[in-house]
Amino acid sequence: MRIEPAAGPLRAAIEVPGDKSITHRAVLFGAVAEGETVIERPLDAADTRSSVALARALGAEVDAPPGGPWVVRARLGGPSEPEDAVDCGNSGTTLRLGAGLVAGFELFTVLTGDASLRRRPMERVTEPLRRMGAQVDGRDGGRRAPLAIRGGRLRAIEWTSPVASAQVKSAVLLAGLRADGRTSVTEPSASRDHTERMLAAFGARVSREEGPRGAITASVEGGARLRGCRVAVPGDLSAAAFFLVAAAVVPGSAVTVRHVGVNPTRAGVLEVLRMAGAAVELHGERLEAGEPVADVTVRAPEGGLRPFEVGGSLVPRLIDEVPVLAVLALAAGGRSRFRDCAELRVKESDRLAAMARELSRLGAAVEETPDGLQVNGGRRLRGGRVSSWGDHRIAMALAVAALLCKEPVEIEGAEAVRISYPEFPAAFAALRGPVDAARA
Numbered sequence: 001m002r003i004e005p006a007a008g009p010l011r012a013a014i015e016v017p018g019d020k021s022i023t024h025r026a027v028l029f030g031a032v033a034e035g036e037t038v039i040e041r042p043l044d045a046a047d048t049r050s051s052v053a054l055a056r057a058l059g060a061e062v063d064a065p066p067g068g069p070w071v072v073r074a075r076l077g078g079p080s081e082p083e084d085a086v087d088c089g090n091s092g093t094t095l096r097l098g099a100g101l102v103a104g105f106e107l108f109t110v111l112t113g114d115a116s117l118r119r120r121p122m123e124r125v126t127e128p129l130r131r132m133g134a135q136v137d138g139r140d141g142g143r144r145a146p147l148a149i150r151g152g153r154l155r156a157i158e159w160t161s162p163v164a165s166a167q168v169k170s171a172v173l174l175a176g177l178r179a180d181g182r183t184s185v186t187e188p189s190a191s192r193d194h195t196e197r198m199l200a201a202f203g204a205r206v207s208r209e210e211g212p213r214g215a216i217t218a219s220v221e222g223g224a225r226l227r228g229c230r231v232a233v234p235g236d237l238s239a240a241a242f243f244l245v246a247a248a249v250v251p252g253s254a255v256t257v258r259h260v261g262v263n264p265t266r267a268g269v270l271e272v273l274r275m276a277g278a279a280v281e282l283h284g285e286r287l288e289a290g291e292p293v294a295d296v297t298v299r300a301p302e303g304g305l306r307p308f309e310v311g312g313s314l315v316p317r318l319i320d321e322v323p324v325l326a327v328l329a330l331a332a333g334g335r336s337r338f339r340d341c342a343e344l345r346v347k348e349s350d351r352l353a354a355m356a357r358e359l360s361r362l363g364a365a366v367e368e369t370p371d372g373l374q375v376n377g378g379r380r381l382r383g384g385r386v387s388s389w390g391d392h393r394i395a396m397a398l399a400v401a402a403l404l405c406k407e408p409v410e411i412e413g414a415e416a417v418r419i420s421y422p423e424f425p426a427a428f429a430a431l432r433g434p435v436d437a438a439r440a
């Protein structure tokens with residue numbers, strides 16, 4: 001993908017594809033729920049197709065035509081044993097939520113994925129699932145995929161997760177649906193709560209409680225019978241973030257993303273845009289299928305962007321937006337800091353190393369710290385050749401960085417966008433002038 005520098009202000013009103021986290025959950029919950037689950041405006045991308053493959057391997061019937069809606073009908077009498085190892089591709093959500101989903105059924109399931117997913121830490125889900133009574137093994141003593149899970153009767157547990165991770169929380173809660181009694185997961189600060197909202201819509205008894213120092217406990221009652229329902233998927237704020245940050249960094253710009261999810265456990269990016277001085281407006285805020293949705297407009301500030309600090313409980317609320325927020329920091333005069341972001345090192349790539357390296361190649365002053373980044377913004381960048389590290393969000397963040405460069409930017413491995421946003425090259429081109437989408 002080749003991106004030219006910004007030639008002038010960006011002015012557009014767009015929509016983005018359906019939310020990735022919500023689409024995964026609707027497919028996976030539908031695969032074990034009674035009746036029919038209808039998913040409107042699903043994200044159709046490689047990652048969510050991995051969840052469709054897992055649902056089908058468990059015997060669910062999934063109609064997933066390209067423009068949606070998707071319809072999931074679970075197998076009567078419960079999921080069936082997959083005939084072969086299930087390939088979760090690049091999708092941590094499919095693998096980790098999938099592990100929790102199958103743990104409570106008397107099935108043998110092997111979950112694996114691509115080279116990136118097989119490098120990612122899995123003990124965070126294998127440990128609690130073993131404590132609940134599932135037999136879980138995998139490479140490196142169960143720390144890495146492939147994971148082999150023999151499910152069965154489970155005990156309810158009270159689990160304290162050292163990391164704020166929606167994938168861990170969701171895996172334990174899904175297993176908890178099949179356990180005797182009440183299962184709870186406490187995390188140090190709130191991660192996205194789509195699982196809790198959607199499980200309630202599927203008929204489970206779910207609660208959330210705040211504890212000391214920002215800790216959050218989510219609980220489910222075991223023995224729940226999920227009932228399929230209609231899920232209206234909002235636009236993905238993590239996809240919208242690339243356009244919203246683009247609007248903030250190109251002087252004179254104003255971009256609206258319509259019908260996008262603004263769940264407060266996901267909307268940290270909007271808080272940071274405000275901190276940096278961009279104007280952020282929400283219009284038509286409403287609740288759809290239990291999720292807050294709005295039209296979001298971002299305008300570049302007249303006097304330029306201010307540096308900002310990201311850390312603490314804000315981090316889980318913008319975990320996937322750190323790469324593009326590093327680009328926001330490049331456009332702000334002064335030093336911005338990202339702390340408490342060590343989780344970025346175990347995403348689809350080491351996103352701290354990737355952004356520090358690739359932005360430096362463009363001429364930026366970005367330094368990696370053990371748990372974050374320091375960005376000295378305000379310099380005009382050169383341009384040149386960069387790499388996505390095979391990571392969809394790095395590819396899209398670098399496309400936004402290209403707007404700030406003097407020379408064009410060539411992004412190698414930009415085909416990674418197929419993981420969460422196959423139409424990104426075309427959508428970005430439509431927003432702001434020439435992109436060689438054919439080469440993406």
Ligand code: S3P
Nearest residue numbers: 021093164165166167168319320
């Ligand atoms: C996700 C949770 C986050 C996020 C990922 C999607 C989810 O991961 O980075 O893209 O859908 O639950 P962690 O829960 O591991 O932080």
